[in-house]
Structure formats: C-alpha cells, structure tokens
Amino acid sequence: MPTSTIRESDVDxxxxxxxxxxxxxxxxLARNSVKVRIIDQRPVKVAAGQADGIQPRTSEVLQSYGLAGxxxxxxNQMHMAAFYNPSSTGGIELTDRVPDVTAPTARYPFEVTLHQGAIEAIFxxxxxxFGLDVTRPAIPVSIQLSEDELELKDPDAYPVRVVLRHLGHENNADETEVVHAKFVIGADGAHSWVRKTLGIAMEGEQTEYIWGVVDLTPxxxxxxxxxxxxxxxxxxxxMIIPREGDKVRLYIQLDESGFVSRNGRIDKGKIGPYQLLEIARKSFHPYSIQTPEKIDWWTIYNIGQRVASRFSVQERVFIVGDACHTHSPKAGQGMNASINDSHNLAWKLTHVLRGWADLTLLKTYEFERRKYAQDLIDFxxxxxxxxxxxxxxxxxxDGVSHEDFLKIFQTFGGFTSGxxxxxxxxLLTNVTHQHLATNLIIGQRVPPQIFLRAADARPVEIQDLLPSDARFKLLVFTGDSSSRxxxxxxxxxxxxxxLHRVLMELTAGRIFELFDILSIRATTKTKxxxxxxxxxxxxxxxxxxIDDIDVSGTKGGDGYKKYGVGTEAVVVVRPDGYVGMITALDNPTRIGVYFKSFLRANE
Amino acid sequence: MPTSTIRESDVDxxxxxxxxxxxxxxxxLARNSVKVRIIDQRPVKVAAGQADGIQPRTSEVLQSYGLAGxxxxxxNQMHMAAFYNPSSTGGIELTDRVPDVTAPTARYPFEVTLHQGAIEAIFxxxxxxFGLDVTRPAIPVSIQLSEDELELKDPDAYPVRVVLRHLGHENNADETEVVHAKFVIGADGAHSWVRKTLGIAMEGEQTEYIWGVVDLTPxxxxxxxxxxxxxxxxxxxxMIIPREGDKVRLYIQLDESGFVSRNGRIDKGKIGPYQLLEIARKSFHPYSIQTPEKIDWWTIYNIGQRVASRFSVQERVFIVGDACHTHSPKAGQGMNASINDSHNLAWKLTHVLRGWADLTLLKTYEFERRKYAQDLIDFxxxxxxxxxxxxxxxxxxDGVSHEDFLKIFQTFGGFTSGxxxxxxxxLLTNVTHQHLATNLIIGQRVPPQIFLRAADARPVEIQDLLPSDARFKLLVFTGDSSSRxxxxxxxxxxxxxxLHRVLMELTAGRIFELFDILSIRATTKTKxxxxxxxxxxxxxxxxxxIDDIDVSGTKGGDGYKKYGVGTEAVVVVRPDGYVGMITALDNPTRIGVYFKSFLRANE
Structure with a gap:
C-alpha cells in the first residue's frame, strides 16, 4: 500500500x-556550473501549438549559448510580410510586401517559427x-522565505523553503520533498502559482479583442x-504565420463572428477549428482554402495585457516569463520576452553564487525587465x-489605413525584433563616454560585425566571441598599434x-575567470x-x-566606422551581450570604478 | 580449439x-540505398597524422552530402598564405602574404585542415x-572476375568473386567468407592489393625530393x-600548415640534410622527429621554435608521382584514391582527389544498380578521373x-624567385582548389550551346549563387538545392515569366x-525518381x-x-548575369553537381536525346 515519504535537500x-x-x-545556469534543479507539474512536455515565434534578437541570444544552429x-524563416486589403471588386488584394523585420543591424534579419515543443527540446x-534534466511531475505545495534579515543578506544561506510533492508513477507512492534553496525562479506561466502564493499583483486589464488560432497544412x-x-x-x-514544414498558423478575428457574447466572453464549447476556418474563409475571398483532413492544434484567446507589480521578493524569489507579463500573441513577443528575462537573470545569479557580485546586482533584473515588459504592453x-x-x-x-498599419509595423521594428x-x-549601465563609440549604444546589445583574426586572417563574427559564459568582455580598440x-x-x-593592474585588483589575480579580453586593431591583414x-x-x-576585409573581399571591414570608434576606446560588454560602459584607452581606472559598484571587495 | 568456417554472401x-x-x-552508396559493404584490414581506425587538407571544392562536395557543417x-581554416625568403641580414623575412585560395567562385574560399581520423569519423x-559500418579486421584473399561475357554484360549478375578472411578476436576462429559482388571498389591505398592482384600497372617514377613531416603544438x-x-x-x-586547435604541421626539406644517402634513400632508423625539428630550426632563423614535450606524429616520405594505367577492369572492379594515383602531399591534393574519385563513381553505380543507366555509363569514371589524375601529377x-x-x-x-613561385601558386589556384x-x-558532357549560359561551364561544377524562394523570399544557396541524391537536376531559367x-x-x-512529355517518356512516368526540377525566374520578390x-x-x-536580392539587401541578386544567362535556358546538372548540358527553353527535345545516350530504354 502506497505511503508518503519525506526527504530534504538543498540546491542553489x-x-x-x-x-x-x-x-x-x-x-x-547549468552551463555556468551552478547547482540547479528544475521541476514541472506536467508529466510530459508540450508537443505542438502554443507560442512559436523567435525574434531576431532571441536568435542572437540563443546563438550566444550555441543553440541557434x-x-x-x-x-521556418519569415523574411517577408504581405498586406492584403479590401479590393474595389469585393474580396481582398495585395497592397504591399515589405521586409518582415525592420532592424538594419539584425544578424538574423528574419523571424523563425517553430513549435514550442521543438524549442523546448533544444534547451x-x-x-x-550539462547533466541536468527536468524533474516531473512535481507539484510545489508551499514556499516560504526566511524572515531573518541576516540570513536574507547572507549570499551563502538557503533562505527559501519549498515543499514539493513528487507524483508517484503506477504503484509508487507520492513523495514529499523539502527543498532549501538559495534562490527560486518562478517560471510557471500566466497562472503562476509562485506569483499568487507570494501575493504579487498583476496590473493591467483584459483586452476587448478575441481571436481564434488554427494550425494546419493548407x-x-x-x-x-x-x-x-x-x-x-x-x-x-x-493573420498568416507560416511555420516549419508546410504548416501554417492562422490568427482569426472573432469579435463580430457571432460567437462572442455581449460581455466579451466566448464559449469554447460552441466553436471548433472547422468553424474558425469557415470564418477565416470569408476574409480570404477571392482566394480559397480547402478543408484539411486534420487540424494540428487550435485555441481561442483573449489575453490580458498585464505586468506583475514586482518581479522578485527580496531578490531571493524571482518570477520570469508569462508569470510576470501577459500580452497578445500577434506581435509574436511572448516566448521572446520569457527567454530574455531568463537570459538577463541567469548570469547575475551566477555572479552572486560564485561570490563575485553583491546581492544588490540582482535588483537590476526587475529594473531592466519590468520596464521592458511595460514598454511591450504599451506597444x-x-x-x-x-x-x-x-x-x-x-x-x-475612420477605419485603419494601410499606411497607418505599415507605419506602426515599421516604427516598432526595432522593438518587435528585440x-x-x-x-x-x-549600476550596470554607465551612460557616459558614449562619444568614444557612438554606435555601440550603452544599454543595447553589441551589433554583429565581422573582424579578422590577426594570426590567420580568418573572418569571425564578434557576437560569436561574446558567448554567454558569465564573463564580462573587454573590447580593446587599440587604433593602429602595428609596427608601422x-x-x-x-x-x-x-x-x-x-589595465592589468586594475583587473588583477578586481579579481584577486584570477582575471580570466571574470573577464575575456579581445583586442581590435585598425591595421591590415598583410602587415x-x-x-x-x-x-x-x-x-x-x-x-x-583586426578591422579589415577578408581575403575573398566579401566579409568584414569598416568595423571602427560602423561602431563609431574614432581612434581608440575600451568597451565593457556585459555577460548578456549588452554594452555596459565605455572608457578611453588611456583611462582604465574608470573600469575599476564601474566594477567596484557591484563586485564584492576581495578579501 | 579454433577451426575455420566458410560462408557465402552476395552484395551489390x-x-x-x-x-x-x-x-x-x-x-x-548507402545514402542512395545501395546494398553495400565496406571492409578494412586494420582493426582500428587512424587517429592522427596522415593526409589532412580539404580543398574548397571538396568542402562543397561534402556539403552536398550534408557533411560540411x-x-x-x-x-582549422587557412585563409592566408605567407612567403618567407632570405633577408639581407641573414635568416628569413616576410616577402608577401596572399590569399591561400585563388578561385574567385569558391563557396568556401579557404582550405580546411583536420586530421584524417576526424574526417573518417564524419563519414x-x-x-x-544509413545502417552501415565497417567490417574489420577483414583481409581480402582472392578476387576473380567471371570470364562469361554474358554475365559481365548483365547488370543484375554478380560476376566478381572475392574471398575474405575475417580475423578472429581473442578465442574466436578466423572465418572465411566468399562474397559475390556486382561491383567491387578497391580503395586500399598506395600499395593496393586490388590493383596488384588484377595486374594494373602504375606509370611514372619516384621523385628526387625527400621531406620530413612533424605535427606539433609549437x-x-x-x-x-x-x-x-x-x-x-x-x-x-x-612549409607550415596550421591545423585544428593550436597544432601545426611542418614539412621539412631533407635533400641536403645529410640524412639522405647518394641513392636518394633515407634510413628512418637514423632520424627522429626532434632531428627533423632541428633541421627546420635552421631555416626559421631569426625566429625560434621551442622544443615541445611531445610530437603528435611524424614521418619521412619520398612519394612517386604515378598514375594507374587503368582505373577499372571490365567496369566491374574499380580502383579509387591512392590505389590509382600517388603524388606529393605538399600541394595538399591526396585526400581531395580520393574523395572526388568516389564522388564521381558512386552516383554512376547507383544509376546502373537501379536499372536506370546502361553499364557503359561506368566507362566515364576512368575517362574523367584518370585525366584529372594525370593533370594533377603534371602540376x-x-x-x-x-x-x-x-x-x-x-x-x-638560377634559383627560384618569389615571383616564379607566386605565379605558379596563383596560376594553378583553380586547379589546387578543385x-x-x-x-x-x-556522353555525360555535351559541350554545345554553352552560349546560353556562358558562366555555367559545361563540364565544371555549378558555382554558388544565392537565389530567393518565390513563395517566402528566403535566400537559398543553389548548391544546397543540388544535393548528392543521385538525381539529375534541371535548372529552368524562365526569364521574366511573371504576370507582368x-x-x-x-x-x-x-x-x-x-518538357513534361520528354521526361515522362524517359522515366516511364516516375519523373521525380530521376530528376529534380528548379525554376529560376527573372522577377522581383515584391511582385x-x-x-x-x-x-x-x-x-x-x-x-x-527568383533572381533577386533579399530583404536585407545583402544576399543574392544578379544570378542571371553571373551565370551568363541571357533571357532563358535549361541547364542539366549531373548528380555530382557538374553541368552536363544546356539547351534552349523551347527545345526540350535535346534533353531527351542527351539522356537516351546512357539511360536504358524503358520497357
């Protein structure tokens, strides 16, 4: 007969x-060798449907973890956006085609669509x-934060107590586990148990627009x-979103379809995927879509545009992704915002757990990502x-013209692309000295640029030399420091x-544990x-x-010019690929000042 | 007590x-679902040293099998070649740096170096x-070709009888196997047992130059x-050839080192890797190389420049690679010639085995690859x-000037790059009608070019649409066949x-088993x-x-112009990526004539 057992464990x-x-x-975190566990209450992972658009910046971020390949x-790649509007003869006609992505510096100038299950499989x-797998099914039962101020301020303490119930398989009994954690991340979706249990409010409201979604091979x-x-x-x-293989996703407006009641609610029992397709057909005229034998996935939604009032409790419990912001899927932002929340948080936790940075560094997570979530909802x-x-x-x-629509589509291109x-x-973003590298915008990601390796003239993408390995990168633009x-x-x-003295002091001699250093010279491959x-x-x-064009004459060159570097500069790049600060080549002291604001003093 | 057993088998x-x-x-062959076996007498594969340079064309060929990634x-990639010559102050100085590869249309404009074991591991x-592995250790004991003319001409017969001895592991006995094969490929190296057993002579002589080779991390x-x-x-x-990681290969001239006897022989017992390094040091002055703790691999060679008199016996047994041509490794051609021999042969065997082509198609293997081997030796x-x-x-x-050397280095760039x-x-290379596509040279490979997919404006490399899947490809340049x-x-x-009628007749209705068809229109992504x-x-x-530039404005465009296509043409590309023939858009009949010269008449 099944009985319940209890065990205790601790984890970072x-x-x-x-x-x-x-x-x-x-x-x-696993990549950074952090002691981490991840649990989920679903017994198996999602196989189809749900969010599936990867924006250009997210592809860059995934590449920084070696995952873009x-x-x-x-x-599927979306390069082109087409706009159809009412024609004079009834039905619709093609008004315009424009690039889907309006972000001139994007390394991957297209959106990638792939179902959520496949993206999860990549992770x-x-x-x-790295030896990590998901523990499932496991349900969190309670979460408690220590009330001891000293414990909360001790980076080595385990002030979060989470009780988990591991659901038994077949004849096995359920098991209860008490986990003592240094930090907890609530990534449990729009109906987040972590958020609700900690009493974090969502601010904002439901939208008035109701949409249906159908995945099919048309x-x-x-x-x-x-x-x-x-x-x-x-x-x-x-709206049509082409997907992997020959699949396509249709977003269908339902507001006036007759399926929406006066109070803006919809009864999912009254409508099915073939009815959604029937509604879509009306807007497709004079084009036709045949009724497919099977619909891969479908849903109806009316998601609120809301942001959590806080993204963390005491910098010990954090919420990320849909747990802290929900918005409409048509702008294709949901999964991207989620992935980038975690990208922002992971390296900061790593620095604190390694004893390099002070706990205060973690405040920048909410500061940076909550503002982004609010901007996202405004957009x-x-x-x-x-x-x-x-x-x-x-x-x-009074209707919406194509020009109105195109304008917002392109104006927000930088935003929607990420x-x-x-x-x-x-403290992470020191905005002075921008003039030394006018296009390496402090607070933005480093744009892609191909340089050559001095030793072998091989063209390399600078973004590939800025991997998400938790280290800060120094880009030292030395000018023409050749023997000429x-x-x-x-x-x-x-x-x-x-510079060497500054870095030795900051790292107690272990420079390359915290930093990687790249030099970029304004000279030629032949000299x-x-x-x-x-x-x-x-x-x-x-x-x-070096900043030069490659031997085939097709790659690289003009890097100083494109980055707006006059003759020389040192650029500090955060572990997540964002520019943190810029200083003059002959003023490395400022680098020390920047890092001392959040790195722990070395004993 | 071990006893010997005998079994019989057959294989294509x-x-x-x-x-x-x-x-x-x-x-x-395995990729084409051919019933194939491969044996080797070595119990384990090579782990280091030996051939290791992959030329640009070989990278393209590997990519056509999905293996370039x-x-x-x-x-390692070699982009740059440096030339050092005697300086006026004694020692050497840098004379020049030039691109290592002189082949403007190369898709991969560099050589790749990787040790042979790693390349074998990719295969x-x-x-x-595809479910195939190497049977090893297995030694061929005898090979016999049927003397029955009818059997030799019957594509479904098994006219080659090979006796193999499988060497026993530990207590297992050796086993003898009689293999009945439709075709045999001798890929057994410079001392080829297949070649010698069949009495195929090597033509050419030993060189007078003796070189040492050392692999190290300097x-x-x-x-x-x-x-x-x-x-x-x-x-x-x-000569220095940088390799994967921080490794480097040194080729060191030994002619006058004192280790070579008057008859041009060298006693490998008298010299070791550290002595080779000592000789190299003399030519490096004023630069130095420290003595490493370990040498990864070393050898001394004086290879003959020789070509086999025949590459096949009765189009039933073929020899490929070093078995049919040997030459000096400094031009970095050995492994490339070998890989491309097999690339040339494999699709032809596939066509014969599938019953599509006549046995006479196989004569083109020797015709094409023996001429290449002779050219290679002349170079x-x-x-x-x-x-x-x-x-x-x-x-x-009377010595060799840098200008002499550079001239031959660059003149033969197209050749050495492959x-x-x-x-x-x-019969495979119909050289008429070149004027319809002046830069798709009949008999040469299709140069890389980016086109856009009409349906989604995604830029695609045409070479990636010409995979080595044993099918002929038709590139149909339709001109501006848009609704404009x-x-x-x-x-x-x-x-x-x-065209449809012609292809239906050639394939008895199974067009896409033998052919893939790509259309390329001269129109724009927006229209x-x-x-x-x-x-x-x-x-x-x-x-x-379509032939247009992509939405980011950086890829594709001018394909008609670069290929020298005026307004329209149909280009037949062989399964190995080489242009076979060209015809006018309105003359598909010539396509039928071309294929009927080697495809079997359909019953």
Missing part, C-alpha cells in the same frame, strides 16, 4: 516550471549535456501563404488596436600595464604581426583581431 | 579499404545513420605560425620542383508541356506569385526561385 537555484523561460534559465535548421538537449491558391500576411477585409481580419495595445480595427474605406473614413532593447542607466605606428604601440603597451601586442591583449592567438 | 557493391576514398564511396566546426557517423615567435607559410631559406625549405611536378628549389640570390641567379576541375566531352509578362508566361507554359507557374516547375513551393 530551484526553477519551478519547464516552459521556455524555465528551460532557458536552467540551461544557462538547431533552431535555424528546424525552423532540454543542451541541458542534458491547400490554397493564396499567393502569400508562405509569407507573414496581414489580411484586413470587410469580412474580418486574419501591444497600439498594435492590437490597429490590427483589430476595421479597414478604412470610402464609406468608413534588437532595439535598451536597458536604462543603472611605434608610438601608438608604445601607448598601448603602457595603458595595458595599467599585422599578431604577436607584437602585450600578452594581456592576446591571451590566446585567436583573441587578437 | 563491395568496398575494400576504409580510408577517405572507401568511406566516401560507402557513405554515398561538422568539417567546418572541427577543422562513419553519417554511414551509421611555442614560437614566428608571426605567421597560423598561416600557411612557405619558407625558402639558404638553409633549406620548410605536382612543377610545384614540387619550385618548392624544393634553392632560392634565387645575388650569388645564385574548383576548376573540368570534365571533357563525353503574359507572353513569356504563356511560352513557359507551352514548353513545360513539351512574384509563386503559384502562377506550371506545376512541373514548382513540384513543391520551395522549388520555385
């Missing part, structure tokens, strides 16, 4: 919820290489079925209003000695000697770069 | 030897996905240690003479009907409708391409 980070946000955090291999496979004569297509007809609106409101609005016609001059995410001034310019080389040697730089600037031969 | 293709040539053939991930991993102040470096000093010649003689020659100085005006390989006129050009669209519709073409030209939506 416990993650509750194994969706994209939770898995992203788990993978990032599989994403690009499996996913799961990566995590397993037979159609519609010429833009493989492009993202926004259809505004006099018979409703519809979403405008976008949803325009998208759901009736098209402008002769008869209906490329323009800009973290405001904080002995004075500049001498200056570089001198200031490197000073450079990779080994005439001070060793600190070429700790390995592959770390010495 | 038996491959003897599991080096790069044998594995390439095995993987290609792992190669590029693991291998082995791929083969295993500590050095030499600034070009990560470039391919050719060092000509007054104290001997040396190698010139290159080796220049490389081993003394440098020109004030005192020695990009310029040009198969002569044969109704006349051209009508012409395309009409000639496509004719095109992918689905207004005849279905034959868009059997899947991804097969309809």
């Amino acid at each position: 980070v416990l993650i509750i919820g194994a969706g994209p946000a939770g898995l992203m955090a788990a993978n990032a 599989r994403l690009l291999e499996q996913g 799961l496979e990566s995590m397993r290489e 037979e159609t004569d519609f010429p833009d079925i493989r492009n993202k297509s926004a259809i505004h007809s006099n018979n409703g609106s519809c 979403d409101k405008q976008f949803a209003r325009l998208f759901s609005g009736k098209p402008r016609t002769e008869q209906f001059q 490329i323009g995410i800009h973290y405001a001034e904080s 310019s002995p004075l500049q080389l001498e200056k570089v040697r001198k200031t490197t000695e000073e 450079v000697r990779y080994n005439d730089l001070p060793v600190l600037l070429r700790s390995h031969w592959s770390k010495a770069l | 293709v038996l491959i003897i030897g599991a080096g790069p040539a044998g594995l390439m053939a095995a993987n290609a 792992r190669l590029l991930e693991q291998g 082995l991993e791929s083969m295993r996905e 500590e050095t102040d030499f600034p070009d240690i990560r470039n391919k470096s050719a060092i000509h000093s007054n104290n001997g010649s040396c 190698d003689k010139q290159f080796a003479r220049l490389f081993s020659g003394k440098p020109r100085t004030e005192q020695f005006q 990009i310029g390989i040009h198969y002569a006129e044969s 050009s109704p006349l051209q669209l009508e012409k395309v519709r009409k000639t496509t009907e004719e 095109v409708r992918y689905n207004d073409l005849p279905v034959l030209l868009r059997s899947h939506w991804s097969k309809a391409l």
Whole structure:
C-alpha cells in the first residue's frame, strides 16, 4: 500500500516550471556550473501549438549559448510580410510586401517559427549535456522565505523553503520533498502559482479583442501563404504565420463572428477549428482554402495585457516569463520576452553564487525587465488596436489605413525584433563616454560585425566571441598599434600595464575567470604581426583581431566606422551581450570604478 | 580449439579499404540505398597524422552530402598564405602574404585542415545513420572476375568473386567468407592489393625530393605560425600548415640534410622527429621554435608521382584514391582527389544498380578521373620542383624567385582548389550551346549563387538545392515569366508541356525518381506569385526561385548575369553537381536525346 515519504535537500537555484523561460534559465545556469534543479507539474512536455515565434534578437541570444544552429535548421524563416486589403471588386488584394523585420543591424534579419515543443527540446538537449534534466511531475505545495534579515543578506544561506510533492508513477507512492534553496525562479506561466502564493499583483486589464488560432497544412491558391500576411477585409481580419514544414498558423478575428457574447466572453464549447476556418474563409475571398483532413492544434484567446507589480521578493524569489507579463500573441513577443528575462537573470545569479557580485546586482533584473515588459504592453495595445480595427474605406473614413498599419509595423521594428532593447542607466549601465563609440549604444546589445583574426586572417563574427559564459568582455580598440605606428604601440603597451593592474585588483589575480579580453586593431591583414601586442591583449592567438576585409573581399571591414570608434576606446560588454560602459584607452581606472559598484571587495 | 568456417554472401557493391576514398564511396552508396559493404584490414581506425587538407571544392562536395557543417566546426581554416625568403641580414623575412585560395567562385574560399581520423569519423557517423559500418579486421584473399561475357554484360549478375578472411578476436576462429559482388571498389591505398592482384600497372617514377613531416603544438615567435607559410631559406625549405586547435604541421626539406644517402634513400632508423625539428630550426632563423614535450606524429616520405594505367577492369572492379594515383602531399591534393574519385563513381553505380543507366555509363569514371589524375601529377611536378628549389640570390641567379613561385601558386589556384576541375566531352558532357549560359561551364561544377524562394523570399544557396541524391537536376531559367509578362508566361507554359512529355517518356512516368526540377525566374520578390507557374516547375513551393536580392539587401541578386544567362535556358546538372548540358527553353527535345545516350530504354 502506497505511503508518503519525506526527504530534504538543498540546491542553489530551484526553477519551478519547464516552459521556455524555465528551460532557458536552467540551461544557462547549468552551463555556468551552478547547482540547479528544475521541476514541472506536467508529466510530459508540450508537443505542438502554443507560442512559436523567435525574434531576431532571441536568435542572437540563443546563438550566444550555441543553440541557434538547431533552431535555424528546424525552423521556418519569415523574411517577408504581405498586406492584403479590401479590393474595389469585393474580396481582398495585395497592397504591399515589405521586409518582415525592420532592424538594419539584425544578424538574423528574419523571424523563425517553430513549435514550442521543438524549442523546448533544444534547451532540454543542451541541458542534458550539462547533466541536468527536468524533474516531473512535481507539484510545489508551499514556499516560504526566511524572515531573518541576516540570513536574507547572507549570499551563502538557503533562505527559501519549498515543499514539493513528487507524483508517484503506477504503484509508487507520492513523495514529499523539502527543498532549501538559495534562490527560486518562478517560471510557471500566466497562472503562476509562485506569483499568487507570494501575493504579487498583476496590473493591467483584459483586452476587448478575441481571436481564434488554427494550425494546419493548407491547400490554397493564396499567393502569400508562405509569407507573414496581414489580411484586413470587410469580412474580418486574419493573420498568416507560416511555420516549419508546410504548416501554417492562422490568427482569426472573432469579435463580430457571432460567437462572442455581449460581455466579451466566448464559449469554447460552441466553436471548433472547422468553424474558425469557415470564418477565416470569408476574409480570404477571392482566394480559397480547402478543408484539411486534420487540424494540428487550435485555441481561442483573449489575453490580458498585464505586468506583475514586482518581479522578485527580496531578490531571493524571482518570477520570469508569462508569470510576470501577459500580452497578445500577434506581435509574436511572448516566448521572446520569457527567454530574455531568463537570459538577463541567469548570469547575475551566477555572479552572486560564485561570490563575485553583491546581492544588490540582482535588483537590476526587475529594473531592466519590468520596464521592458511595460514598454511591450504599451506597444501591444497600439498594435492590437490597429490590427483589430476595421479597414478604412470610402464609406468608413475612420477605419485603419494601410499606411497607418505599415507605419506602426515599421516604427516598432526595432522593438518587435528585440534588437532595439535598451536597458536604462543603472549600476550596470554607465551612460557616459558614449562619444568614444557612438554606435555601440550603452544599454543595447553589441551589433554583429565581422573582424579578422590577426594570426590567420580568418573572418569571425564578434557576437560569436561574446558567448554567454558569465564573463564580462573587454573590447580593446587599440587604433593602429602595428609596427608601422611605434608610438601608438608604445601607448598601448603602457595603458595595458595599467589595465592589468586594475583587473588583477578586481579579481584577486584570477582575471580570466571574470573577464575575456579581445583586442581590435585598425591595421591590415598583410602587415599585422599578431604577436607584437602585450600578452594581456592576446591571451590566446585567436583573441587578437583586426578591422579589415577578408581575403575573398566579401566579409568584414569598416568595423571602427560602423561602431563609431574614432581612434581608440575600451568597451565593457556585459555577460548578456549588452554594452555596459565605455572608457578611453588611456583611462582604465574608470573600469575599476564601474566594477567596484557591484563586485564584492576581495578579501 | 579454433577451426575455420566458410560462408557465402552476395552484395551489390563491395568496398575494400576504409580510408577517405572507401568511406566516401560507402557513405554515398548507402545514402542512395545501395546494398553495400565496406571492409578494412586494420582493426582500428587512424587517429592522427596522415593526409589532412580539404580543398574548397571538396568542402562543397561534402556539403552536398550534408557533411560540411561538422568539417567546418572541427577543422582549422587557412585563409592566408605567407612567403618567407632570405633577408639581407641573414635568416628569413616576410616577402608577401596572399590569399591561400585563388578561385574567385569558391563557396568556401579557404582550405580546411583536420586530421584524417576526424574526417573518417564524419563519414562513419553519417554511414551509421544509413545502417552501415565497417567490417574489420577483414583481409581480402582472392578476387576473380567471371570470364562469361554474358554475365559481365548483365547488370543484375554478380560476376566478381572475392574471398575474405575475417580475423578472429581473442578465442574466436578466423572465418572465411566468399562474397559475390556486382561491383567491387578497391580503395586500399598506395600499395593496393586490388590493383596488384588484377595486374594494373602504375606509370611514372619516384621523385628526387625527400621531406620530413612533424605535427606539433609549437611555442614560437614566428608571426605567421597560423598561416600557411612557405619558407625558402639558404638553409633549406620548410612549409607550415596550421591545423585544428593550436597544432601545426611542418614539412621539412631533407635533400641536403645529410640524412639522405647518394641513392636518394633515407634510413628512418637514423632520424627522429626532434632531428627533423632541428633541421627546420635552421631555416626559421631569426625566429625560434621551442622544443615541445611531445610530437603528435611524424614521418619521412619520398612519394612517386604515378598514375594507374587503368582505373577499372571490365567496369566491374574499380580502383579509387591512392590505389590509382600517388603524388606529393605538399600541394595538399591526396585526400581531395580520393574523395572526388568516389564522388564521381558512386552516383554512376547507383544509376546502373537501379536499372536506370546502361553499364557503359561506368566507362566515364576512368575517362574523367584518370585525366584529372594525370593533370594533377603534371602540376605536382612543377610545384614540387619550385618548392624544393634553392632560392634565387645575388650569388645564385638560377634559383627560384618569389615571383616564379607566386605565379605558379596563383596560376594553378583553380586547379589546387578543385574548383576548376573540368570534365571533357563525353556522353555525360555535351559541350554545345554553352552560349546560353556562358558562366555555367559545361563540364565544371555549378558555382554558388544565392537565389530567393518565390513563395517566402528566403535566400537559398543553389548548391544546397543540388544535393548528392543521385538525381539529375534541371535548372529552368524562365526569364521574366511573371504576370507582368503574359507572353513569356504563356511560352513557359507551352514548353513545360513539351518538357513534361520528354521526361515522362524517359522515366516511364516516375519523373521525380530521376530528376529534380528548379525554376529560376527573372522577377522581383515584391511582385512574384509563386503559384502562377506550371506545376512541373514548382513540384513543391520551395522549388520555385527568383533572381533577386533579399530583404536585407545583402544576399543574392544578379544570378542571371553571373551565370551568363541571357533571357532563358535549361541547364542539366549531373548528380555530382557538374553541368552536363544546356539547351534552349523551347527545345526540350535535346534533353531527351542527351539522356537516351546512357539511360536504358524503358520497357
């Protein structure tokens, strides 16, 4: 007869919820050798449907973990957006096609669509290489934070107590486990148990727009079925998102379909996927979609546009992803915001757990990501209003014109692509000295640029030299410090000695545990000697770069110009790829000041 | 007590030897679902040393099997070649740096270096996905070809009888197996048992140059240690080939080192790797190389420049790779020639085994690859003479100047890169009508070019749409057959009907088993409708391409111009990626004539 057992355990980070946000955090922490566990109450992972759009910045972030390859291999790419509007003869016609992504510096200038299960599988496979898997099914029963101020301020303490129930398989009994954690991450979705249990309020309201979603493999004569297509007809609106293989997702406006009651509610029992398809057909005319034998997935939603009042309790319990912000899926932001929440949090937890940074560093998580979530909802409101609005016609001059819609589509391109995410001034973001590198915007991610390795003239993407390995990166733009310019080389040697002293002091001699250093010289591949730089600037031969075009004449070059670096500068890049501060080559002292604001003093 | 057992088996293709040539053939045939076996007499695979340079064309070929990814991930890339010559102050100095690869259309404009064991592992991993592994250790004991003319001409017969001895492991007895094969491939190296047993003579002679090879991880102040470096000093010649990780291979000239006897022989007992390094040091002055704790691999060689008199016996037994041609390794051609022999042979065997092509198709293997091997040796003689020659100085005006050396280095760039390989006129290579696509050279491989998919504006590399799947590809350049050009669209519709009739007749209705068809239109991404073409030209939506630049403005465009296509043409690409013939859009009949010269008449 099954009986209940109790065991106790401790862990550095416990993650509750194994969706994209939770898995992203788990993978990032496991990669950094943090002692981490992740649990989920679902016995198996999601196989189809749900969120599935990966924005350009998210692809860059995944690449920084070495994960973009599989994403690009499996996913569909959306390069083009098509806009259909009412034609003069009834039905719809093609008004315009424009690039789907409006973000000139995007390394991957397209959105990737892939079902959520496949994206989760990418994280799961990566995590397993670090020896981590999801514990499931396991249900959190209670969560308690210590009330001892000293304990809460002790980075080595385990002030969070979580009781879990592991559901038994077949004849096995349920098991209760008491987990003592240094930190807990609530990644348990829009109905977050962590958030509710800790009494964190959601601010905002439900939207008035109701949409249906259908995933299918269509037979159609519609010429833009493989492009993202926004259809505004006099018979409703519809959006097409092509997906992996030959699959397509349709978003169908339901507001006036007759299925929505006066109070804005919809009875899911009264409508099914084939009825949704029937509604979509009306807006497709004169194009047709045949009725498929099977519908892969469908749903109806009316999601609120809401943000949690707080993203953490005492910097010991954090909420990430849908647990702290919900919005409409049409802007394709949900999973991206979730993944980037965890990307922002994981390296900060790593620094605290390694004893490098003070707990105060963790305050920047809410500061940076809550502001982003609010901006997202402001954008979403405008976008949803325009998208759901009736098209402008002769008869209906108050309607939404194609120009209105296109304008917001492109104006917010930097935002929707994730490329323009800009973290405001904080202890991590020192906004002075921007003039030294005018296009390496402090608070934004480092744009892609190809440089050559000095030793072998191989073109390398700078983003690939900024992996998410929890280290800060110093980009040392030395000017033309080649043997042609002995004075500049001498200056570089001198200031490197000073930089070395600063870094030795900050790290108690273990410089390369906290930092990686790349040098970028303004010289040519035919003249450079990779080994005439001070060793600190070429700790390995592959770390010495030059700003030149490659031997095939097609890649690289003009990096100083594109980054807006005049002659020289040192740029500090945060472990998540965002520019933290900039200083003059001959002023490394400021680097020490920047880091001392959040690194722990060395004993 | 061990006793010997005998069993009999049959197989479509038996491959003897599991080096790069044998594995390439095995993987290609297994991928095409051919019943194939591969044996090797070595109990384990090579782990270090031996051949290790992959030329640009070989990378393209590997990519056509989906294998370039792992190669590029693991291998080192050589982009730059540096030339050092005697300086006026004694020692050497940098004379010049130039691109290592001189082949403007190369998709991968660099050489990849990776040790042979790692390259073999790539093939082995791929083969295993098709359920094939190497049988080892197994020694061929005898090989006999049927003398029955009718049997030799019957494509379904098994006219080759090979007796194998499987060496027993531990207490197991040896086992004898009699294999009846339709075809046998001898890939058993320079001392090929298959070649000798069948009495095929090698033509050519030993070279006079003797070289030593050392693989090590060097500590050095030499600034070009990560470039391919050719060092000509007054104290001997040396070549540096950087490899994966921090490893480097040194080729060291030994002719006048004192270790070579008057008859040009060298006693390997008298010299070791550290003595080789000592000789290299003399040519490095004023740069130094520290003595490493360990040498990864070393050897001494004096390879003959020889070609087998025949590459096949009765088109039933073939020899590939080092079994049919040997040459000096400095030009980095050995493994490349081997891999490309098998690439040339595998699809032809597949066509015969599937009953599509006549046995006469197999004659083109020797025709195409023997000529290439002879050209390779002619080149190698010139290159080796220049490389081993003394440098020109004030005192020695007959020496080799940098200009002489650079000239041959660059003149033969197309050849050494493999990009310029040009198969002569044969039943597979119909050289008329070149004017319809002046830069798709008949007999050469299709150069890389990015087109957009009409349906979703995604940029795709045409080489990736020409996989080594044993099918011929038709590239149908339709001109501007968009709805803007109704006349051209009508012409395309009409000639496509004719093309359809031709292909139906050739394939007895199974067009897509033998062919894949890509259409390339001269129109724009904003105007095109992918689905207004005849279905034959868009059997899947991804097969309809357009010649336009992508939405980011960085990829594709000018494909018609770069390929030298005026307004329209149909280009037949062989399964190995080489252009077979070209015809006018409105003359598909010529396609029928071309294929009837080697495809079997359909019953």
